[in-house]
Amino acid sequence: MKKGLIYAILAYIAWGLLPVYWKLFGSMLPGEILAHRVIWSFVFMTILLLAGKGQWKAFTQLLTVPRTLLVVATSSLLISANWLIFIWAVNNGHVIETSIGYYITPLFNIMLAVLFLREKPTGAQWVAVGLAAIGVAIATIDYGHFPWVSVSLAASFGLYSLVKKRVAYGASIGLAGETAVVLPLALIYVGYLYATHQATVGTLPAYKLILLLLAGAATAMPLLWFAKAAVRLPLSMLGFIQYIGPSITLLLSVFVFKEKFSPALLASFAFIWSALVVYALASIRTARAAAVQR
Template sequence: MAESEGGQPNQTSGQTPDPPSAVLSAIVAFGMWGTLPIYWKLVQRFGSDVVVLQRLVWTVVWVLPLLAITKNWRAWVEAMKTPALLRAHGLSAALLTVNWSLFIWANQHGHIVEASLGYFLNPLLNVAIGRVLLGENISRWRIVSIVLAAAGVLLQVILVGRLPWIALALALTFAAYGLARRKSPLGSLTGLAMESVIVLPLALGGLVWIASESRPLAATGSAGDWFLMFLAGACTAAPLLTFAHAARHLRFSTLGLLQFIAPTGQFLIGALMYKEPVTLGVMVSFACIWAGVAVFCVEAALGRKKEGAKT
């Protein structure tokens, strides 16, 4: 679920068209997330564990100044003093760290296509969670989209011969992260800053341990390699800021349609740029999932038209 900086869901009225700047912000955010596999491949020689830990540290370095720039610093300081928020974001920080770790590992070990499957599944899984855990009403067409996605996963098990565990783990951890974030009133940037600071001691401890094993923290240790690691924080903060602007001003349905830019980019990069194998079985299973996504998108678009017709 998209959030405004104040932490409340975007309630943009059907009377107001989507601002072009907000649409562009969403495209930029999802476009950056969709091309991130290129960066993770670029720093593959560093080692997945080092990259994950460095990302956690550099995210703090990038995000804390952004709090001041966006005038969210005071809200973050107050949140850090609130035990209930610390507990809520402790859980979401753990889920986000697991998700990041698996995504980076998958990108660096030839599983970009399967990782993209997880983010195609995620919006559909969110709908299922809303129905089962939150008691939300969903339309018959969204039920159809979920069934098609489930059929795609089952077909992958049958035709490819294995469970797409990377995709399922990414979808589940990110959906669980979204569910955990519902318990907090904090916006995207403030929440990420809180989560980053919570896991910072773990990240620093991990880097100290790696250094004690005489492993390099930045490959050759050159200025260029350290700069690459510094960019890990930007890869986290930049799309988040543009997404936050989009989430404040776009309809849910528009944001829902645009979010599929990211996994589409990941799939194309994995299949075309890095030549990951895409067998007939994989394509058949993806076809079912893409059909589910298409039903989801059409239903969302039609729902927006009906909303506009009523106003």
């Protein structure tokens, strides 16, 4: 459990600090950043799989099963959309909205479980969803427009998690497969940018270019840490730790990126945080009841 706790904290700290990383490439187009993230993630995962015993064989077998390949392709498109929205939001001054998005993701998962898995949430979980909905409504009024960044991030990652429940392959093989599916699109897009003289990667100073090449490691390592944590920690504990990420992002948005944090937005977060407390307590109660039954 101690190792699992360390892995989980590392994963969520890394995810929380990612806005600082992507801000370094603010001069690039979001699509160009995404394309390089896909390319270098695939390169990094290929190296890891080749170094692991039997991993590359399992990866190639994954891509030969039509049903599994369809699932991988679906999850690939969802996580790519999530990455693109996140990168665009960070580099266009919407970091607070990304924080809201990842705060409400667990509550969005409840709705997906009801719609697609026919699960029956407890009354407390419905209260949590209602409080979060009020928080999003307040944010909508404060922004003057629907917070599509927040909802899109929660929806894309929630659907990604739902699709991942349909498969039984490991995190390394899964990420390699997901990047492999969109790799041709990424290469075509980078080629198009060079052909039309729109590519900006060549204008980056040397240190930023090196950091861009490390985008694969920055993408893969938190996912692999999370996978190691998930098999070592109770779900209720992991649920609490996951809020480290959006909390760090929120602090960065206010104190580092100087985004506007109005009283109305504070009220919005108050409802969202209240929803998370209710959700966490309900999850703990459910976990304890299940343990007693076992």
